[in-house]
Amino acid sequence: MDTVDLEDAFAAFEERWAPRLVASLNGQELKVAKLEGEFVWHSHPEADELFWVIDGDLTIELRDEPDEHLSDGELGVVPAGVEHRPVADGLAEVVLFEPAGTENTGDAEGTGRTSEVQRLED
Structure with missing residues (x-):
């Protein structure tokens, strides 16, 4: 069992x-992410996206x-399909849960903010 x-x-x-990326099932x-400031407006047409704040505040x-x-x-x-923009006033540590392969910028193109997900090193 992975922990x-x-x-x-x-x-x-x-x-x-x-x-x-910390786990797949x-x-x-x-996924875990550190968020600070404003992200880009986007949606995920085919995927719900869960945000779980571990530490900090997120709008x-x-x-x-x-x-x-x-x-x-x-x-x-x-x-799925709801246009949204995460905004963290200060540092927020967040767990994300979504279908495998979901890009962080969803359907937003040309923003320069798309990040390839890396597996967290053991």
């Missing part, structure tokens, strides 16, 4: 907006709905 210590996982890298991927801005604010220990799911 992951989230504290160690977050301590293993410094890059912002560059998710690290049933066609889904569990999920939604194009046609009220913003959602998440703090330590809270999670939220952005449904």
